[in-house]
Amino acid sequence: MTYTWQREGWQPFFIRAVVDIDRDFHKITGTMRDESLSFYIQRLVKHPRHHDLLSQRSLAQLKDTSHTTYQLSVLLFGGMPLTVEAFVLLADAREARVQRLNTQKKPAAAGQAKALSVPVDTAKAFSPLLTEHDEACIRMVEMTHELHVLGYQKIRIFPYLSPSSCHWRLAWAPAECFVSPNSPPRGAGGRLVARYTSASGWAPFGWEGVQDLSAHDLAQQFIRQFPELARAGQGQDWPYAGWLSSLLGEVRNGRFPCLFSNGEIELSRGFPMSRGGPFPLPPALPATQTSDD
Incomplete structure (x- = not known):
């Protein structure tokens, strides 16, 4: 695709x-x-x-x-x-x-209308309406992007909602733990899966004092805390890394992918988002990927 x-x-x-x-x-x-x-x-x-x-x-x-x-x-x-x-x-x-x-110095031709200068409120243009809750979730996706930059592109995410729909959740796992690009990760007794819930806010994985850390620093800490996951997720998957970069742009603008972990959802048009239209589904698993747990 x-x-x-x-x-x-x-x-x-x-x-x-x-x-x-x-x-x-x-x-x-x-x-x-x-x-x-x-x-x-x-x-x-x-x-x-x-x-x-x-x-x-x-x-x-x-x-x-x-x-x-x-x-x-x-x-x-x-x-x-x-x-x-x-x-x-x-x-x-x-x-x-x-x-x-x-070119900018050339005078306009006779009769040519001069372009209007429209003032732009750049503060608003750069500031979507985000809460502290949203910013913590955004940082988790930014951390994933940094993991890909560091060479761990086989680490994939599965975003979903809690059964009550009150909290946004995110799971990380290497591609080998996914049966399909849109399914929850499975296998390895949880050793290869890390999970976050928005209920944790700025204390992901039990960490403290991370609000002022950069996404790069968080990625380094993630690698240290989940070494088996990191080893299994090391390698290249450029189509998926590009897809996640595009998704991060949406997330930074307050649009979060919303999947449920229990029950089927309609994916024919793409990932459902917290607002606005759907987002394209992630790329297929690597060609060498198997579906065995």
């Missing part, structure tokens, strides 16, 4: 580093389909409330437009997409910037 973004040529891009070259350009290095890449983009203006518009935590996709240029799409915290040109050569990036500046 392929998704629209894949058919349009986009691929998940995992950012490793963002370096300021000068006051005009960033150098981005990262990985796409297990290939290391580096390129240059025009420096982004920092938002006063969100200093790291572009970092290792960013959800990014890359589209190859020629041998020397790409399109880089980054999903900002409030669900707002940002797409910029990226260049393999710094000289090409500088030339493109000069051309843009020259």
Whole structure:
């Protein structure tokens, strides 16, 4: 199964580093389909409330437009997409910037209407209405994204609701524990399955004082606490990692996947979400995957 973004040529891009070259350009290095890449983009203006518009935590996709240029799409915290040109050569990036500046300086043709400047409330644009309860759940999905960045892409999630529908729950397990992409994980007596409930808030897995930890720090702590799960989840599954990156964009905007662990649900249109339309189902299990417990 392929998704629209894949058919349009986009691929998940995992950012490793963002370096300021000068006051005009960033150098981005990262990985796409297990290939290391580096390129240059025009420096982004920092938002006063969100200093790291572009970092290792960013959800990014890359589209190859020629041998020397790409399109880089980054999903900002409030669900707002940002797409910029990226260049393999710094000289090409500088030339493109000069051309843009020259174009902006050209006077409008006679009779041509001048574009209106519409003020945007950027504080609202970057701030979906999220509660502390939501933010703890978001951090759990962000942690999963970080696990994938660290090379544990075979770790999958199963999001569902408690029987009372009062609490959102999340289970982590390696792909080998799933009979199908949409079923709860099974097997190994629970040793390969970790679980979270929103009732725990900022105390997942019995941890304390994690509210100020980054998703990367949480991922490292997860690996230490669940070493067997981590070992079984180590390896590449780029289609699933890309799917989870897209899901995280929805979750960061307050849309949580809602499945029930007891009883069948309708999945013909995708994952039911806490609000809005459904989200595409996860990719198939790896070809070598078996359904044995």
